[in-house]
Amino acid sequence: MAETRKVIDCRRFPADKPCSIAISGTEEDVVDLAVLHASSVHGHADSPALREQLRSMLEDETAAREAA
Numbered sequence: 001m002a003e004t005r006k007v008i009d010c011r012r013f014p015a016d017k018p019c020s021i022a023i024s025g026t027e028e029d030v031v032d033l034a035v036l037h038a039s040s041v042h043g044h045a046d047s048p049a050l051r052e053q054l055r056s057m058l059e060d061e062t063a064a065r066e067a068a
Contacts, residue, residue: 005026006026008057008059017041021041024061
């Protein structure tokens with residue numbers, strides 16, 4: 001059974017610097033890339049709290065596509 005792909009879309013969250021990045025893949029890959037994006041583009045520090053916050057924002061890719 002294939003793992004459900006997850007997605008996080010930066011456009012859906014308020015930020016000082018608007019952006020159009022969307023990341024999809026396995027949950028761990030998405031969280032890792034979202035942390036990299038949040039720290040390098042938006043200035044957030046990589047921390048367990050940031051990772052947990054990003055993890056809570058993940059959506060199933062199919063559901064996110066249908067909502068768009």
